[in-house]
Amino acid sequence: MHWKFSEEQDAYRETLRGWLGDVAGSDQVRAWLGLDPAGPGRPAADPTEFEDRWVADGLCGVGFPEELGGQGGGVVELAITAEELARVAAPSAAWLATTLAMPALETRPDLAKAALEGSHAAVAIAAESLPAAPGHVTADADGALTGVVPRVLGADRAGLLVVPAGGASGPRLYAVDTAQPGVEITPRRLLDRSRSVADVRLSGVVGQPLDVDAATVLSATTDLAGVLLGADALGAMERMLELAVDYSAQRQQFGVPIGSFQAVKHAAATILVDVEAGRSGLYYAAASVAERHAESSLHSAAVKAQVTAAAGRAADSALTMHGAIGYTWEHDLHLFFKRARLDEQLFGSVEDWNERISSGLTLA
Template identity: 40%
Template sequence: MNFELSKEQSMLREASRDLLADRAPIEHVRAWLDRDEDVDPEVWRLTADLGWPGLGLPEEYDGSGQGLVELALVAEELGCALGRGPFAPTAVVGRALAAGGSPGLRSEVLPVLAAGSSWATWAFAEPRAPWSLDGVRATARAVEDTFVLDGVKTAVQDAGGARWLLVTALHEGGPASFLVDRDAPGVTVRRQRTLDPTRAFHEVRLDGVRVPRDRRLTDGPAAIQRLLDEASVLRCADALGVMRRLLELTVEHTTTRVQFGQPIGIFQAVKHSAADMALLVHGTRAATHYAAMAADADTDDAARAACAAASYVSAGSGEVAARALQLHGGIGFTWEHDLHLYLRRARADSVLYGDAAVHRDRLCALLRSSPAVASA
């Protein structure tokens, strides 16, 4: 595969980087750490003007018709800037609706998402359960002309201000997706206090929530697993941006911090540690971009590529954050320094949509089911 970005992709990356640097610098990030709102509405409006919410949506629904590669480019810049907001969850829900929503549901929801006037998020993970299809415990049962949903979801990003929730629940023994109005009777959303203060996560309780039958997506386990893979790739892209910035901060510190009359970056042990960080960043970029390209091309190894990227990045992001903290020394522990915010986001990214163990287990299962690949 060709990893060279096209002219249009490079322009998207640069425009996204410029917007975040101008309207959501680190001072803005800090100012919003203790706010109750999920997102700064002015920044979200500007991203909508740039076309972010509709980037991956079909053109017939006012989207741009781009793929996972383009979405990953924006996600990387968000990670590097510690950007907040529902870009990634809205993109994931939009792709699910475009693939499995009824024509009426797509016509109702997708243009609204593309315009950025409302957003959606995915309610998948559950307390004390793996971030996989095996961890789904919420239930959906048919009652007359509706489905009734019950269960608890956790770590639902930006659910506080979302208009729609894509809820994954068990129906007749298998996972299925339902689009639920955030304000529907029986839906309770509670803000969670998490390690990462740069994003908003919520617990969502579903107590007898009635959903019209046409709000069920025509998907199944395979489609939901593919959506998990795509969400994992976007999480990898966010982590790539975080890791890239951690490396930049570390190089800047080690080339300006002087001990024994010379910058500490001169010392061999520091050089080796920084070089290891750079290797992990480059490896993350290669794994993430390949997984995104494989998903867009629908290659035979797309699922394996997503698992490989997710497992590599889950482990690598924590390692880069730890080395950055070690090389910064005591200043890295202080609230005034930006390093700890990146460390927190890196740690959160390492478990969102499944930690390294979850993805390695699935990768092993995929390889066992493809003997020819495993023996190649």
């Protein structure tokens, strides 16, 4: 099946790709990520300039309804955004974390608008865990939140945390201002510098209860995470294929380009098949999640598991096709290699998402 975008979606994709081409060239991305072209970078990554430009140009609101401060569109547009951001290895922790927090903020337009206008938000869930299964924070009878959540995606970029917390009346979601007393954010460095995580410590912090069903929202957040991480992996995989094909046409062995060797052709063809198959499945899943199809959770889990696994295989193949230069920091391949590898593990491993599929299937 070949997925076909609407005219509006094609126009958005073209516009976004052009914008990123103007704003997020390789040298600029490396500067934001704190990378020295001559070797491993010493400075900490600082994506603030990119995030500010992203918000100022209205791109943070694409995919969200106008009543929440968005520009319209839905999950398909969000998937397009994730894919295009990954194609240039642009910093995306703030955007992705804010996007995943939005289902919890649907009843609080004030908080949603503030997040989309640059304060950013993050869901206080460990980066390696499925959003549907948090469990690090507890709320006492007065609603004071206590606990430590390790490795929260984008917490270092966020002015607002959506905190799932267990209590006597069951799990609830709370909105917490990161600037208030009792909130401690400790950034951690990842190998993939295009994303960031931080440990979150809450010490008796009083949050604002959100008037939503926690289980329903976290399930929706999980479905959205599966689609967007699949899209991110797809974008990284597509770019790794382009880099590998370009390099195989330039590098010569035995007097001929290595791209003429059958093994190299087969490796590139395998990645291409995975890219095209992944794209069709991914955007079907995005539409399914947008329409809240009865099996949307299965569709989302399938693309998270399959597309991120395919991107991991593509990363290895692209590295092999590049040979020694693929291991160096001076070549851009490592940006996409690390991005694809993180997508495999972010919000749950391939095995975790396959388990989500098997748990959702009804056996005859």
